[in-house]
Amino acid sequence: MSATAQIKAINVDETIVELKKLYGDRVSTAHSVREHHGKDISFHEAHLPDAVVFAESAEEVQQIVQLCARLKTPIIAFGTGTSLEGHISAPNGGISLDVSRMNKVLAVNESDLDVVVQPGVTRKQLNEYIRATGLFFPIDPGADASIGGMASTRASGTNAVRYGTMRENVLALQVVTPDGRLMRLGRRSRKSSAGYDLVKLFVGSEGTLGIITEITLRLYGMPESMVAATCAFDSLEGAVNTVIQTIQSGIPVARIELMDTYTVDTINKYSKLSLPNKNLLMLEFHGTEAGTKEQAEMVQALASENGGADFAWTGQAEERSKMWQARHDAAWAAKAYKPGWGMWATDVCVPISKLAECILETQKDIVANDLFAPIVGHVGDGNFHLTMMVDPNDPTYLPRAEALNDRMVARALSLGGTCTGEHGVGVGKIKFLYEEHGEAMSLMRAIKKAIDPDNIMNPGKIMGPIN
């Protein structure tokens, strides 16, 4: 978290002059606009881009990239600015390429259960757009993020345990490469063995290999029956063991989310709920009427064996929606609970058999170090989050929070897990990557260098400075 100097991008003044000739007042160098585009919702130090340009088509993105490529000016794509590890910061300066105006749904292929969207479409906008078709797009990070940003960070959310992450749900892309070529990656067919999987390479590459201008996504039929449930546990261990046994039993839960008592407390206040003030599982079952009933009963039986009580379920759409909105607002609830404090959200993911150990050790660590860091998790995947709150008036607080994060990541890695299950690397997780990937980092660097030899695409992210 120490401050780092921002590198002055070469030729950036010339790039801005050229951009203004092309796009006029769609290019901004105003401080407020640059600040909005350089600072995501993370706790990481912001470096502002030198200018922001608002693109309105794939052809404009291509033109902008060609200009930047010629002048070797860094380009950072921007969707909604809701990344969590400093992904949109501009440590080398350069141009923020805002794609939020490219927000059209281009094609809904109902019979193929897929959709083609521009990168600025947000997940809620997409689901609103396709509501009448009876289809839905399940991936739901906390924020109403853009699909382009979600693809770039390999986002997931509460439904991933059943429907997969962006990795499983992006079928094809249109991208502009660092040398300014517009090209298609992948096809609409569900399977292919025709060469390297470039789609999966670009998904999760955080804008370091090119700019995404179009995304083809899988959709799913809205289930006949959706039933949500909550179940309360005195011990965190009982809740986590219920999750582990549910997954191991192969019950096809659509959602299985954990909240520790601190999270429940903050959420009850923020979302005006009266959830039992215990460790809580929030579940959802998708299927036929008979199927969801059967699943819910099976999980209830497992929960009871693990000390679960107050099992409450509802098939009522409004109640379900309220409950999940509260879950999505967990980070904001923590922030509201500690007015004036900073917020630092971090996540790890471990094999499910190690989940209890990883969460319980982390909780002990939080208590032992007198920190406020509510735990929530997409625990069906072995993924959990800390919403670490940071007291700005206590100079020891931030270093203690940072050390907690370091220890949690080390714990996850030692248990066979990863330093981030869904937030991505940005600038915040770079320091853990060598420990996680070892020698394989050299392959990532080789690929980056082969595709973006001048390092103009979101430089300083994932691998840090490499050229």
Place this chain on the structure above:
Amino acid sequence: MSATAQIKAINVDETIVELKKLYGDRVSTAHSVREHHGKDISFHEAHLPDAVVFAESAEEVQQIVQLCARLKTPIIAFGTGTSLEGHISAPNGGISLDVSRMNKVLAVNESDLDVVVQPGVTRKQLNEYIRATGLFFPIDPGADASIGGMASTRASGTNAVRYGTMRENVLALQVVTPDGRLMRLGRRSRKSSAGYDLVKLFVGSEGTLGIITEITLRLYGMPESMVAATCAFDSLEGAVNTVIQTIQSGIPVARIELMDTYTVDTINKYSKLSLPNKNLLMLEFHGTEAGTKEQAEMVQALASENGGADFAWTGQAEERSKMWQARHDAAWAAKAYKPGWGMWATDVCVPISKLAECILETQKDIVANDLFAPIVGHVGDGNFHLTMMVDPNDPTYLPRAEALNDRMVARALSLGGTCTGEHGVGVGKIKFLYEEHGEAMSLMRAIKKAIDPDNIMNPGKIMGPIN
């Protein structure tokens, strides 16, 4: 299919001398051994490797690659030799690296539903090994292929519609890179956003980026109930429309396979069955007792609306197993039906809404050109196969078969599909890749060159000669 000259690999004689010093009689230059290793079960012209070395450990693979890297000798990995597009042929000569003796299951993590295997383990061997755990590995190409080969070709099979392909089921890999480094890609956690997805890049790369020495796979709990069914249709269209409607309804079929009347005829003879001599769907449902019954009834209703009859189902393990073995033997059944003829298996995959059009046009094309090419398909994914039989006594037959294949691929591409859903590129599908991927081929080439600058890893495959 025209004959091409084999390139003499540089330094290969020196490489063989060095290999013999290290591995003695585990290095063979016998013609029969080389022939077995240079010719897969495809119709493509075989080029034999100069020698075959049988490796017994990851460290040996590393040592062999280091030697070949130093002398720039090509290396082609070999598992079971059951590839379908000439993947193991040696157009540039070199060393066939046989990993079939690396056939140990290294770790079964029952509680995480994953397993770590060496590349020479075959899919049937794996399922036999883990039977007592109540878990199973669903990916099932026709042959009893090696897991290393299946990962390399991004294989799938009859269960992919429910459980995904190798793309979705390989969690992590250990590989030897072209410069002779042994490294791990990916982690055991179910999700990660920590950098480029190198696992997905290596899956499907057909040995062109390195040698796989260890694979971590997802496993699944054996369902409480498995019910198989067959349903016969007078028209191919009725069968295909049943498939399309089943997928669009979101019924979670585990398997939904199509056989045209020609396939049914060959299979009845080969496997001594008495399936109705019509277009046939073979299905399987996985779930609870109630769930599989519900699914089967829903599909039966759809089938009836599309002219399906003779709906027969069974939960009996032996009958199910016999039926699926017959399906897996479809290619052999076609071969036995035309004794002395050659066999050329090819596949394409299209968006499901285009499946009827693509299959029906292809069937018309077969008839119009008086060819024998039974159609089978993993149709739930939009994937289907031709088992083109080739009369060696008719010199016009092979060119007509080749032209049929060309037209089928062109048809699939024009419908938004891919030139191969699961067989891979090898040498057979190279000529279609530019049409399918366009400019994106340059990214594949850039990656290949960055990771394997001397082009020693299975040269001449996927992209053809590139250096």
